[in-house]
Amino acid sequence: xxxxxxxxxxxxxxxxxxxxxxxxxLVALVTSLHPxxxxxxxxxxxxxxxxxxxxxxxxxxxxxxxxxxEDDEMRDLIRGVGVEDLPAVLEEVEDDVVADVIxxxxxxxREETLAALDRGEEVAELLQYGDESxxxxxxxxxxxxxxxxTVAQAIDYLxxxxxxxxxxxxxxxxxxxxxxxxxxxxRDLLVSAPRTTLGEITQRDxxxxxxxxxQEEAARMLQRYNLLAVPVVDDEGRLEGIMSADxxxxxxxxxxxxxMYRMVGLDDEEKVLAPVRRSxxxxxxxxxxxxxxxxxxxxxxxxxxxxxxxxxxxAIFMPIIAGHAGNTGTQVATLxxxxxxxxxxxxxxxxxxxxxxxxxGFVHGIGAGLLTATLAVGLSLNPWLGAVTFVALxxxxxxxxAVGATIPLGLKKxxxxxxxASSIWLTTFTDMxxxxxxxxxxxxxxxxxx
Amino acid sequence: xxxxxxxxxxxxxxxxxxxxxxxxxLVALVTSLHPxxxxxxxxxxxxxxxxxxxxxxxxxxxxxxxxxxEDDEMRDLIRGVGVEDLPAVLEEVEDDVVADVIxxxxxxxREETLAALDRGEEVAELLQYGDESxxxxxxxxxxxxxxxxTVAQAIDYLxxxxxxxxxxxxxxxxxxxxxxxxxxxxRDLLVSAPRTTLGEITQRDxxxxxxxxxQEEAARMLQRYNLLAVPVVDDEGRLEGIMSADxxxxxxxxxxxxxMYRMVGLDDEEKVLAPVRRSxxxxxxxxxxxxxxxxxxxxxxxxxxxxxxxxxxxAIFMPIIAGHAGNTGTQVATLxxxxxxxxxxxxxxxxxxxxxxxxxGFVHGIGAGLLTATLAVGLSLNPWLGAVTFVALxxxxxxxxAVGATIPLGLKKxxxxxxxASSIWLTTFTDMxxxxxxxxxxxxxxxxxx
Numbered sequence: 015x016x017x018x019x020x021x022x023x024x025x026x027x028x029x030x031x032x033x034x035x036x037x038x039x040l041v042a043l044v045t046s047l048h049p050x051x052x053x054x055x056x057x058x059x060x061x062x063x064x065x066x067x068x069x070x071x072x073x074x075x076x077x078x079x080x081x082x083x084e085d086d087e088m089r090d091l092i093r094g095v096g097v098e099d100l101p102a103v104l105e106e107v108e109d110d111v112v113a114d115v116i117x118x119x120x121x122x123x124r125e126e127t128l129a130a131l132d133r134g135e136e137v138a139e140l141l142q143y144g145d146e147s148x149x150x151x152x153x154x155x156x157x158x159x160x161x162x163x164t165v166a167q168a169i170d171y172l173x174x175x176x177x178x179x180x181x182x183x184x185x186x187x188x189x190x191x192x193x194x195x196x197x198x199x200x201r202d203l204l205v206s207a208p209r210t211t212l213g214e215i216t217q218r219d220x221x222x223x224x225x226x227x228x229q230e231e232a233a234r235m236l237q238r239y240n241l242l243a244v245p246v247v248d249d250e251g252r253l254e255g256i257m258s259a260d261x262x263x264x265x266x267x268x269x270x271x272x273x274m275y276r277m278v279g280l281d282d283e284e285k286v287l288a289p290v291r292r293s294x295x296x297x298x299x300x301x302x303x304x305x306x307x308x309x310x311x312x313x314x315x316x317x318x319x320x321x322x323x324x325x326x327x328x329a330i331f332m333p334i335i336a337g338h339a340g341n342t343g344t345q346v347a348t349l350x351x352x353x354x355x356x357x358x359x360x361x362x363x364x365x366x367x368x369x370x371x372x373x374x375g376f377v378h379g380i381g382a383g384l385l386t387a388t389l390a391v392g393l394s395l396n397p398w399l400g401a402v403t404f405v406a407l408x409x410x411x412x413x414x415x416a417v418g419a420t421i422p423l424g425l426k427k428x429x430x431x432x433x434x435a436s437s438i439w440l441t442t443f444t445d446m447x448x449x450x451x452x453x454x455x456x457x458x459x460x461x462x463x464x
Numbered sequence: 465x466x467x468x469x470x471x472x473x474x475x476x477x478x479x480x481x482x483x484x485x486x487x488x489x490l491v492a493l494v495t496s497l498h499p500x501x502x503x504x505x506x507x508x509x510x511x512x513x514x515x516x517x518x519x520x521x522x523x524x525x526x527x528x529x530x531x532x533x534e535d536d537e538m539r540d541l542i543r544g545v546g547v548e549d550l551p552a553v554l555e556e557v558e559d560d561v562v563a564d565v566i567x568x569x570x571x572x573x574r575e576e577t578l579a580a581l582d583r584g585e586e587v588a589e590l591l592q593y594g595d596e597s598x599x600x601x602x603x604x605x606x607x608x609x610x611x612x613x614t615v616a617q618a619i620d621y622l623x624x625x626x627x628x629x630x631x632x633x634x635x636x637x638x639x640x641x642x643x644x645x646x647x648x649x650x651r652d653l654l655v656s657a658p659r660t661t662l663g664e665i666t667q668r669d670x671x672x673x674x675x676x677x678x679q680e681e682a683a684r685m686l687q688r689y690n691l692l693a694v695p696v697v698d699d700e701g702r703l704e705g706i707m708s709a710d711x712x713x714x715x716x717x718x719x720x721x722x723x724m725y726r727m728v729g730l731d732d733e734e735k736v737l738a739p740v741r742r743s744x745x746x747x748x749x750x751x752x753x754x755x756x757x758x759x760x761x762x763x764x765x766x767x768x769x770x771x772x773x774x775x776x777x778x779a780i781f782m783p784i785i786a787g788h789a790g791n792t793g794t795q796v797a798t799l800x801x802x803x804x805x806x807x808x809x810x811x812x813x814x815x816x817x818x819x820x821x822x823x824x825g826f827v828h829g830i831g832a833g834l835l836t837a838t839l840a841v842g843l844s845l846n847p848w849l850g851a852v853t854f855v856a857l858x859x860x861x862x863x864x865x866a867v868g869a870t871i872p873l874g875l876k877k878x879x880x881x882x883x884x885a886s887s888i889w890l891t892t893f894t895d896m897x898x899x900x901x902x903x904x905x906x907x908x909x910x911x912x913x914x
Contacts, residue, residue, distance in 0.1 A: 048669075048689060050688045050689050050690075081690075082688075082690075169654055172651070172654055172655055173654070173655045176655055177651065183633055183650075183651075183692070200633075200650050200651060200654060201622070201627065201633075201650060203654070204619055204622055204623070204650060204653070204654065205622055205623045205626055219498075236713070237710070237713050237714065237717065238500045238532075239498060239500050240500075240531075240532075240710035241710070242633070242692060242709060242710075259692060259709040259710075259713070260687070260690035260691070260692075260709075262713075263686070263687050263709070263712075263713055263716065264687065266713065266716060266717060266720075267687065267716060267720070267806070270716075270717070270720035270724075271802055271806070273724070274720075274723070274724055274798055274801075274802055275798065275799075275802070278791065278794050278795050278798050279791070279795070280795050280798065280799065284799060285799065285803065285808065286796065286799035286800050286803050286809055286813075286817055286820075286869070287803070287808065287809060287813060287816065287817070287820075290820050290823045290824055290827075293820070293824055294824060294827055294828070297795060297824070297828070298827075298828055298831065301788075301791070301792060301795075301828060301832065302831065302832065302835070304788065304791055305784070305788050305832050305835060305836070308783060308784045308787050308788050309784065309836075309839055311783050311784070311787070312780045312781060312783060312784050312839070315779060315780040315783070316780050316843060319776045319777060319779070319780070320776070322772060322773075322776040322779045323772075323773055323774075323776040324773075326769045326770075326772040326773040326776070326779075327769060329765060329769070329772045329776075329779040329782065330762045330765045330766050330769070331762060332779065332782060332783065333758060333761050333762060333765070333782065333783070333786060333895055333899070334755070334758045334759065334761070334762050336783060337758050337761070337891065337895065338751075338754065338755050338758050341728065341729070341751070341754055341888065341891075342751060344728050345728050345729070345730050345747060345751075346736065348724055348725065348728050348730065349725075349730065349734060349735065349736035350736050351724075352721055352724055352725070353735065353736050353737070356717070356721070358735065358737065359736055359737060363736075363737060366737065367736055367737070370736075370737075370740050370743070373740045374740055374743055374744060374747070377740075377744055377748075378744070378747070378748055378751060381748065381752065382751065382752065382755050385752070385755060386755070386759075389759055389762070393766060419736070438791065441787065441791075445783055445787065449783070
């Protein structure tokens with residue numbers, strides 16, 4: 015049975031058990047699920063059923079759900095658990111996830127919830143770090159040992175500690191000041207003689223980041239060097255936490271989603287299956303900004319009404335001149351935004367890119383311009399219309415490439431998100447410039463175009 | 465010193481050593497680098513310098529470079545090594561990477577290179593699997609043991625085998641037919657009593673995929689369940705390979721890039737810093753297809769030349785009606801493409817989405833339509849122009865949402881890539897439909913618009 019069909023059947027069973035109030039049966043059904051699957055099911059229930067089910071589940075099971083939830087899903091879970099019952103659930107959850115949950119709380123509830131936690135201070139420390147920094151994402155669940163310890167001692171220590179499987183792949187070797195010296199993999203422990211010291215098998219060339227490092231940069235490092243975890247140190251080199259591959263994969267996915275969405279002016283948290291009210295609240299404001307930018311383009315056209323009335327064939331070519339340059343520039347903006355995200359492009363590449371896009375625009379402009387001029391002459395039998403459309407498209411394409419590259423690089427240089435509505439600014443520009451070129455030339459040569 | 469500055473300095477040193485032919489010094493400089501950094505450096509050199517440097521490096525170092533290279537970079541490395549010297553290098557590389565390299569070879573060279581390899585048959589087996597399937601990506605470097613073996617025996621086995629660190633996190637437990645039974649983490653080995661059998665500590669609820677599973681689905685499974693590796697089995701459940709987190713992260717990043725690029729009609733391998741000749745070859749064909757679609761929109765305008773000549777104010781509103789619906793629909797298409805990639809949206813959601821987007825389009829259409837009508841009346845002092853622009857924008861927005869969702873879902877249903885030039889098809893449609901509505905209504909009411 016395909017997995018999503020199975021999941022849907024379990025969801026239907028869960029809904030009917032909730033409808034008849036058979037909570038004991040429902041709890042038995044759902045606690046056999048993987049927490050990731052259970053989280054999906056809980057979030058798919060109605061708010062009422064969700065609250066009821068969460069109140070019947072053991073706190074450690076509820077706690078696990080938070081580890082598999084995104085920000086907006088966390089808020090739904092918090093509402094389901096209730097702020098008063100939240101501290102009991104959070105005691106079962108790792109510090110870094112607790113910090114994420116606290117950030118999703120209403121500001122008024124944050125302090126109270128923190129105060130009710132045994133580990134409130136540790137969590138408060140994590141909350142000091144920026145939301146998107148390594149410090150904000152790192153987990154405290156690392157294992158660190160001194161290099162003078164022997165392999166046999168380290169194994170004994172692990173036997174007593176019994177760390178969770180997914181945390182126990184690397185042991186971090188630190189000095190007496192807790193400064194990170196290197197890393198020992200559990201495999202190395204296993205295959206080394208018991209009396210070897212950790213110092214002898216420590217791999218010292220470690221890729222670490224500091225607590226202030228942007229999470230995206232840490233994720234890129236993990237990907238570049240094929241690591242399973244990245245240690246996080248403070249400014250003095252003391253080990254503060256680790257970021258594991260599963261957390262950093264989520265970062266890479268979120269950043270990719272964010273870039274795709276922001277380029278077209280969408281809120282990061284928007285989903286196509288979200289309730290329509292939420293979508294209206296999230297999409298409408300930017301769309302109306304967007305509409306205002308379209309008004310700007312229209313205002314460029316307005317002064318040329320006379321020209322259009324005399325040479326109405328120009329109107330046929332308005333969408334081609336503006337739209338094609340918009341699409342061409344969007345390609346360049348997309349390449350730059352993604353190149354920046356993948357660490358392949360830097361601000362200092364701007365001149366190389368501008369030079370290259372100028373050459374590209376020239377070659378492409380000749381090709382596209384000739385085709386458009388051919389259509390113009392074919393439709394109007396007037397070579398002047400061909401010449402005007404050729405020159406207007408050529409100019410607009412040359413500028414589109416330059417602007418397509420400059421917008422994201424400029425946003426980056428200003429410290430803003432390079433994707434921020436890039437394609438909206440760009441197409442506003444190519445519309446305005448394209449109309450000005452086409453209709454301006456049209457006005458100059460209007461006597462030949464009538 | 466920031467990492468990219470350091471990298472640039474090393475590259476400059478490397479270039480000047482290459483210029484003076486000091487190969488021994490250059491080899492000493494670069495072999496201290498991490499293979500990922502060395503690969504970047506080698507690829508940044510000129511073709512001549514690259515060939516020279518590669519011929520001076522030990523084959524195992526050259527082999528490692530392939531493990532950190534993308535497809536197009538592999539082709540550059542192959543040219544640098546030379547097809548005749550390639551087999552010696554590939555002997556140092558894991559089967560799955562060798563299979564990737566073979567696929568980047570010219571078809572004429574593939575058979576010969578395979579025949580020259582000691583492990584040619586194993587690699588040929590991997591090549592049978594689809595390029596984007598789990599079978600095509602999996603590595604053979606897994607450790608499998610029978611469940612009757614004791615912990616002490618397993619540890620002894622690992623001591624003899626000394627598997628590479630990154631492969632040794634999970635041990636896979638198989639029966640006598642090699643069918644996957646479950647998984648034991650190395651941590652469990654370490655903390656269990658030596659005489660325990662693997663069967664007693666096997667975790668049997670394993671998330672596995674089959675060799676034919678799409679690599680993207682395997683990556684989503686890894687992400688969903690926070691795994692470090694996903695085992696790959698054949699149709700009889702026999703363990704055939706594993707896909708590790710580092711390979712699957714690359715898959716997720718590539719798929720995200722692919723979606724972003726394909727939506728705007730870009731080749732997956734295009735890079736903004738690629739040589740301009742390559743970019744012309746990769747971008748021009750689709751851009752010219754794109755231009756043809758713009759011609760279609762222009763041909764919708766052509767029959768209305770008379771209307772435009774009489775009521776030239778309509779031309780001012782052409783870009784608003786068409787462009788705003790294009791942007792709105794692109795948002796929906798982006799949400800659907802990303803939702804499909806993240807596994808959050810399925811084809812069966814189509815009716816839910818269409819209903820929702822119809823409601824959204826209605827609310828947004830009223831808002832955007834009123835604003836546009838206000839501008840129209842403000843510019844022309846003619847309420848008829850306001851009414852025509854309101855209705856045309858409303859209709860185009862309602863249709864844009866539906867088409868924006870239907871294009872990627874339809875492509876998916878047809879087995880094609882949902883992102884495939886989605887935004888180009890969409891804007892062609894919104895241009896044509898928008899112009900038809902605006903100019904059609906304009907023609908009907910032309911006497912009131914003059």
